[in-house]
Amino acid sequence: MRVIFMGTPDFATALLEEICDRGHEIAAVYSQPPRPAGRGMSDKKSSVHQFAESRGLAVRTPKSLRSEQEASAFAALRADVAVVAAYGLLLPQPILDATTYGCLNLHGSLLPRWRGAAPIQRAIMAGDVESGVEVMRMDAGLDTGPVALSAKTPIGPDMTAGELHDRLAELGAPLMADALDLLAKGELIFTPQSEAGACYAAKIDKAEARIDWRRPARELHDHVRGLAPFPGAFFEGDLGHGVERVKTLRTAVEPGRGAPGTVLDDAGLIACGEGALRLLRVQRAGKGEMGIEEFLRGRRLARGAVLA
Template identity: 65%
Template sequence: MRIVFMGTPDFAVPTLSEIVGRGHEVVAVYTRAPAPAGRRGLDLTPSPVHAVAERFGLPVFTPKSLKGEEAAEAFRAHDADVAVVVAYGLILPQAILDAPRLGCLNLHGSLLPRWRGAAPIQRAIMAGDRETGVAVMQMEAGLDTGPVGLVERIPIGPDMTAGELHDRMMVIGADLMGRALAALERGGLAFTPQPATGVEYAAKIEKAETRIDWSKPAQEVHDRIRGLSPFPGAWFPLGAEEARVKVLRSTLAEGSAAPGMVLDDRLTIACGAGAVRLVELQKAGKQPMGAETFLRGNAVPPGSRLA
């Protein structure tokens, strides 16, 4: 089929590669414009999708907006059978959604209608979900409201981080989209409307959510740590300078005391109920390190209390 691919981050790269590998004709790749990088922001770095598209020799388009008749006319000129959208980053107006003969398919990282929106991977873990998935849906004007064609369910392990789930999901999602396109080409991809119940919105992660609140139950603290790992990272201030320390990995532990109390020499921290053990940490400008290595250069003695 003639396909327009629309995506930007690493998450979208395996799907683009899958589409090319299956022999489809990718007539255009839409992605975000190169972003300033380097110390002075003078260098422009293309998106991961942009870089891969160029290696495949595919035509790349980086409009700042898709609004207006000029953008719609340029999109229609690709004469695409279908558009595939994976974490593109721009809103698709109705004229764009209507342009491909078979519409626009979106790969979304959740079990819709739960976790519609910007941060479904992080929100699923932060909420303590034990299962999530990837879905191929037909796009429409609403936010992730379209009917679903294919779904693959993915278990969430008790210590799995958002980064680990992201990496697993993007591989499974690429295969799922490949199968969806094959079914669509045969005329055998059936879409089911999303149920009206069970809708949850995965709002963008705000900075205020990233500081660890030790007064919360240990399970909630643990879920927040792994849901925000590796980026933006849940953190706590340490020492008189209140240097930010990100916690990239934790596990549930036994013990109780006042919230924030350090219970032992393995960085077990008391929470509002129960405790968590900090397994991997990172100070600003430093590489991630295990708790044992971290404690060699940072004084966090048992009996002290984290803010």
């Protein structure tokens, strides 16, 4: 198949590599433009961009696909199909219609649950026990197109969004490559989605990252792991050096009672609206991730203190 590939982060890179290794022809790779990153804030190319260049593939990084010029340039590639995975730009109808077989999307949820921008994080934050990846044909709606193939995986009680991301990338690369092989033989069959159980996976807002200790410990545990490693749930408190912000990356639910946000012992147990949350791995601003024991050697989290 002659393929246009459209993706940006690590999740999509494994898929591009699999498609290349299966012998499909890559007409062009579309990715988000380089963004300022690092201490020097110099422009950094996306993971997909870097991989594509390492394979000698042509890379395009438009800021939008809405113009007639971009639509014409896309159509001029004369591709059989476009493959989309975490690309990050809206595909207007002329783009969806520009290839012989349309645009196939690798979506990180079991549709129709978690349509939208953050399906991996939302699944964990909601306490879901199962997720997966699906190959769907894109239409004008938001992740509403018919589904051809799917692969499921359990979500463990302590699995983070980063770990689920890696598992779905592992499942998704061969799944989409299989879909292309079937499409080439005329054997890829699509089934319309049901609307029952559909929900929206909104983009993660920065304000959501603050831990609200008034919530039950079980909900906060899911909240923390759903935001780990990025952007990371956080709390604030005076830890002996003035008020600091601390990211919380690993926790455990334990028995405990007290006013929400109150430190219950000298080893990182914090009272919640119901039960308590044990801090296991945290990260101070400008520092690396560390276990709670190491953290407490340099910062005070004294029994009776109240966190915000």
